[in-house]
Amino acid sequence: MNYKGINFLKKQLFSKRNRVRMRYRYYEMKNGIKDFKIAIPNEFKYVSETLGWCSKAVDSLADRISFKEFENDNFNMNKIFDMNNKDILTDSAILGALIASCSFIYISQDEDGYPRLQVIDAYDATGIIDPITNMMIEGYAVLERDEKYNILSDAYFTCEETVVFDYVGHREIHVPNPARYCLLVPVIHKPDAKRQFGHSRISRACIDLQQGALRTLRRSEVAAEFYSYPQKYILGTDSDADPMDKIRASISTMLQISRSEDGGGTPTVGQFAQQSMSPHIDQLKSFASLFAGETGLTLDDLGFVTDNPSSAEAIKAAHENLRLAARKAQKNFATSLINVGYLAASVRDGFEYKRNQIYETKVKYEPLFEPDMSTLSLIGDGAIKINQAVPGYFNKDNLQDLTGIASSKLDVPSVSDDEE
Template sequence: MAYKGIDYLRKKLLIKRGRVKTRYMYYSMKHRVPDFGISTPPKLRNMMSTLGWCGKAVDSVADRLVFREFANDYFEINSIYQSNNPDVLFDSAILGALIASCSFIYIVPDADGYPRLQVINGDDATGVLDPVTNMLLEGYAVLKRDDYNNPEVEAYFTAESTIIYNKRSGAEIYDNPAPYPLLVPIIYRPDANRPFGRSRISRACMSIMASASRTIKRSEISAEFFSFPQKWVTGLDRDVEILDKWQAAMSAMFTLSKSGNRNDGEPKFGQFTQQSMQPHTEQLKMFASLFAGETGLTMDDLGFVMDNPSSQEAIKASHETLRLYAKKAQRNFSAGFLNAGYLAACVRDNYAFKRRQLYLTTAKWEPVFEPDAAMLSSIGDGAIKLNQAVPEYLDKETLRDITGIASNN
């Protein structure tokens, strides 16, 4: 097979890396929002205002995705994942995929030949994707960077071998027993136009976040006027020092001197009308509403307390869009985790199994919304009626899929 080569993949990663880093900056609330420079005093233009809405949009889905196990696990993939710290592995891969649209699982055998699994974020790995299997035809990853963020240890993956490039010790070549490269993508919402998926932090999310952050900044500046209203005085002598325009606008005292030699009597004092914070609050609420509509969250999730739902069903109804996002993510990630387990099984047994041999193996997830007591009662009543109509239609495994509660026997 003709490969594009490591140089091509290095350039491809360099192009995509900036976009991924931007989304990580929004997730970690370290992004800098450009200031329009219209209503901000020069001394406050470097002031940063941040919101955690992008992090909330990602975590609201990531925290609801709890991988349980593989059913019909004839290749003992569950045991491989159980040996590779699954509580951290699954959560890390899911979180990275939601932020960057794609994360990767790197498979390497240990000294005894048993597969070890490691998650690599989307800003450190890329490859050429097979659109049929959603596995890579060839891959590239940066395994270690130096203090200046330059690649120090790199890996190039093909179906025949894995090549490790170390700037200090040189290259090492390891044979690959699997039929695909040992770098598996975990993709969120892929399609024919974007095979590596889409980020949960979309362009609309970033634009709304920037506007909301500027609103917070303007409200902070306006709060100074709101807390200490500006006063004015007229009729002062012209010899009084005149402030520059920003000092005049921000000062607690605004002065107007006499014109010419007119004698208008004593100076007159007054106070401007106190500013209102209401326009800033309404504008921020508008952006919160736009962000909630974009991400499937509610206004309660973004800090604007509305009417509290009274039941689990009401909560599920208000998060219906979020539930659909989570179910879609489960389907996407199931394929990626199964592909990684399949290749790990090939490494463990040192044998190139066929991918179609795993057609019976399916991924099991915990329920997106954990049922409360009232919901459990409704499920129980429904299960009894269904089993009366069709005997043994619902067994304990099916009920666990619905409720997330495991039976002890």
């Protein structure tokens, strides 16, 4: 197979790092403010404002996508995931994919030869994707860094072997690959034919809208200073009079102003109209509405309290766009997780399984919205009516997918015909 080579992949990773770093800054609320430098005084240019809207857009989706298990697991992939801290592993991979459009899971072997799974973010990994299987035919990843972010070890992945470069021990380790594809699996959010590595949840629109909201917060901070201490003025003072101390004039409850020596009138003291915070609040709410429309959130999610929904169904209706986005993300991540389990099974057994052997394996998730008691009652009534029309259509397995509640393991005593 013709490979691009490790140097090509390093250049490709370097060209994308700035975009990944920027989105992580927005998620971690460490981004700066792009100020227009028109109306803000220099004394206020260092005012720091932070806003967690981009974090909310990512977390609101990541927290609802909870991997449960593999169904029709004929390769015992559930055990591999359970042995690798399934909850932390999948949540970390999904979160990284939502932030940076993709993340990667590196498959290796522990001391006993059992598969070991490690999540690597998009800042430290890249590769060439097979557009049919969505798996990598060639990849590169940074495996370890020191506290100064210098590379301690990295790896080059091919379909034949994994080459690990240990820069501390000055050695090169070649590990044969028993699987059909390289042992670096991408976990991708919303891929398409043009962008195989997907799209980030933190879109350009989200970034621009949050920047506009941050500038609004900074302007409101400046306006608040003048709102707290309205500007005053004095007309008719003597030109030779000592200048008034600014702090004393601002906080004193009684000011003594003398008549001018030439017999003129008493100086006129006035106050400018007090600034209003309403325009800034309205503009911030306008940005919040646009951001909510972009991400499928509501104004309640962004901190603007409105009428609270009265039931779980009302919450679902308010988050319909978010539910559709979560469903789409679940489909994307399901393929990636199955690919991880498939390659990990090949590593565990030391055998090159064919991919068509896992076509019946499916991924099951927890419900996106946990039902309340009224919803459970509606589900129960609906299940009874449907089972009356189609006996056995609903049972404890598919009802658990709707409710998220596992069935009881206690034996239910049956009533015999004689006892009746």
